[in-house]
Each structure stands twice: as structure tokens, then as C-alpha cells.
Amino acid sequence: MKLQQLRYVVEIVRQGNHLSAAAEALNTSQPGVSRQIQLLEQELGFDIFVRTRNRIVDLTEPGRRVLEIAQRMLGDMSALRSLKEEISMPRGGTLTVGVTHTLARYVLPPAVEKFLNAHPDVHLILRRGDPEEICKMVEAGEADFSIGAQTMNQFPELVTLPCFELPRSIIAKTGHPILDAPELTLADVAAQRMIAYDTHYSGQWQVMNVFGHARLPVNVVLSAIDGDVCKSYVAMGLGVAIMTAVAYDPERDIGIGMRDASKLFPPSIINLTLKPNGNMRPYMFDFIALVAPQLTPKVVKTAMKSRLARAA
Structure with missing residues (x-):
């Protein structure tokens, strides 16, 4: 049993059970990763992964325990490296x-x-x-x-501790009616073409949950993982974006404006x-x-x- 094999198990899970993505992240070949997993399973005497047509689709129950142990062992190795640095530097x-x-x-x-x-x-x-x-x-x-x-x-x-909260705002092209509406409502926002973060980013899933609970459909025309990308398309007038207020800089973000939306959406909690x-x-x-x-x-x-x- 090799530590590298356990690292392969962790990386496969991290990459959503995609062998090719895991191999790329580990700078090795897909057949090499597959072979090492097979050798580990043979040594353990049970399957770590559930396979369908030779494709990994999930962890087996024993595999979940292997994952927990692998994560713990890799974490301990990282702690040992840190201790080495602490003593030598x-x-x-x-x-x-x-x-x-x-x-x-x-x-x-x-x-x-x-x-x-x-x-x-x-x-x-x-x-x-x-x-x-x-x-x-x-x-x-x-x-x-x-x-x-x-x-x-x-x-x-893991240990999770709250750091601070970031209030949300509406970002729109300068002159957009939503920036000057007397009273901003959730329905007003939902009626706009939306430039949105991918749901995994910046707590965007919380924003979408607000619309869902209000049963308001949202017209998302473009999703991105980068706030600067979102603002670029907002500046083109392709839609509005819901972002944390800290992502807006009036000196740099020429051609777009911001409006507070903290009463409509929960803040992004940073942990x-x-x-x-x-x-x-x-x-x-x-x-x-x-x-x-x-x-x-x-x-x-x-x-x-x-x-x-x-x-x-």
C-alpha cells in the first residue's frame, strides 16, 4: 500500500469521479491512476469505487471509510512537513x-x-x-x-469559523432604470436579464434560493466564475448582476453603477x-x-x- 495510491483516491473524489481530470491534476496518466487504484483494491480485498461500464460513478461504503482515512493520513503528512519547516525555519x-x-x-x-x-x-x-x-x-x-x-x-x-459578512448589491450599466427606481423590489430584479455567478461561487445559491422561495423565475443569460467578467458584460448592457458590494469600485468600474440590495438578499457569510x-x-x-x-x-x-x- 502506497501513500500515492491514497492520494489518487482523494483526487478522484475531488474531481467528481472523473479519472481524466484527476490524472491531469496529479500530472500523471489516466491508465496509471486506474492501475494504481486497482492494485490498492486488490490489496484491500474490496472495491473502493462503484463502477458502471468501467466508469467510476461513486464510492462504495467501504470506499467512504478509505476516503476518510486517506484524507486524514494526507493531512498528517502535511502537518509533518509543516513541523519540519517549523524546526528548520x-x-x-x-x-x-x-x-x-x-x-x-x-x-x-x-x-x-x-x-x-x-x-x-x-x-x-x-x-x-x-x-x-x-x-x-x-x-x-x-x-x-x-x-x-x-x-x-x-x-x-473540518473546523469552520465565521470571519465576516459581505452585503449584496445590484450592479447595472450606468443609466439603467433599476439604479434609480424609487423602491427596489425582488420582482423588479427578477424581471431583468441576469449576469450571474456560477451557483458554486460567492454563495450565489443563496441568492437563487431567495427567488425560488418567492416563486419568481429568473432569466439568467450568462454565468461566470469571475466577478470582473460579470462586470464586463454588465457594462455592455447585457444584464444586471447581484454581487457583494465590495466587488464594486466606483473609480475603476467605469460605465456601471451600484445599488444596495441588502434588504432583498442575505449577506455572503465568509468562513x-x-x-x-x-x-x-x-x-x-x-x-x-x-x-x-x-x-x-x-x-x-x-x-x-x-x-x-x-x-x-
Whole structure:
């Protein structure tokens, strides 16, 4: 049994059971990944994956336990590497943070600047993905922690702490009637052509739930995963967008305007997510405190210990 085989199991699940995508992410060949999984299953004596016509479609029940163990072992290996850095480089090291585009582009730059000035010997890596992808990075030991919007699915093996909330707004081309309507209603917004985030991004599923509960159909003409892309098409007059207010910059976003929509839609809740058994170095707590001052080392450590106690 090889650790690399367990890494393949985790990556296949992370890629939605697509062998080719997993192989690409692991910089190896699809036949090689398939062969290693088969060897692991032969050694264990049971199937890890459910297959239909030689295609992986799901995990078996024993496979789910294999996944949990694999994630834990890979996380422990990541903690060992972090410990090695801590001993060999007491003042420096590497910090990998999973982040969404909105946070990386509009929220984190001031914190990143302060952090790098305070910790010149630390190599900071920002790995971008949707809220669920960055949580999976933490699960797989590919990120020390993640900072992103609330996810549709739960990650019970991780510690999740709220950082802050981002209110939502309506973005439209300058001169659009919705920007000057005396009273903004949900029906007014639903009647517009919509430029929307993909539902996995920025808590967009929460926005769509509001329309669904009100039984108002929405005409989404274009979906994107990048706020800047959404604003480009809004500026062309192709539709309006519902975005977090922080994503709008009146000095840079020429040709578009913003209107507060916090009374119509819930805010985007931004969470810190990390492993309960992660090896947290002092500079990691410093980064967290720059983003969410209320999340002191004591608060984070207490949450981590509490999660471990529940799992015992």
C-alpha cells in the first residue's frame, strides 16, 4: 500500500469521479491512476469505487471509510512537513491559503500586504477555487486553511469559523432604470436579464434560493466564475448582476453603477475553514487575525480542540 495510491483516491473524489481530470491534476496518466487504484483494491480485498461500464460513478461504503482515512493520513503528512519547516525555519516557511476570487481580488490585498511586510521569510501561496473546492483543498492537505463563502455542502471533518459578512448589491450599466427606481423590489430584479455567478461561487445559491422561495423565475443569460467578467458584460448592457458590494469600485468600474440590495438578499457569510489537527504556526494565526481580528489564536485553538474532542 502506497501513500500515492491514497492520494489518487482523494483526487478522484475531488474531481467528481472523473479519472481524466484527476490524472491531469496529479500530472500523471489516466491508465496509471486506474492501475494504481486497482492494485490498492486488490490489496484491500474490496472495491473502493462503484463502477458502471468501467466508469467510476461513486464510492462504495467501504470506499467512504478509505476516503476518510486517506484524507486524514494526507493531512498528517502535511502537518509533518509543516513541523519540519517549523524546526528548520523558525521564522519562515510556506503558508498556503485556499481563497475565492472575490476575496483574493477585493478583500485580502491589504491583509496580504501587511502580512508579507511583517513576515518577509514566509512564502505565501493563494490557491483559488470555488467555496467547496477550497474546503476540499484543506481536507486533502493542499492548503493550511481556506477563507471563502459559505458552502452548500457541509464539511463535518473540518473546523469552520465565521470571519465576516459581505452585503449584496445590484450592479447595472450606468443609466439603467433599476439604479434609480424609487423602491427596489425582488420582482423588479427578477424581471431583468441576469449576469450571474456560477451557483458554486460567492454563495450565489443563496441568492437563487431567495427567488425560488418567492416563486419568481429568473432569466439568467450568462454565468461566470469571475466577478470582473460579470462586470464586463454588465457594462455592455447585457444584464444586471447581484454581487457583494465590495466587488464594486466606483473609480475603476467605469460605465456601471451600484445599488444596495441588502434588504432583498442575505449577506455572503465568509468562513475560515481548517483541519482540527493541523499544525498551525504563529505566522498562520497572524494572517488569520489580519483578515478577522476576532479570530484570535485562543479562539481558533479552542475550536480546533473542541472538534477533536467531539471526534474522539
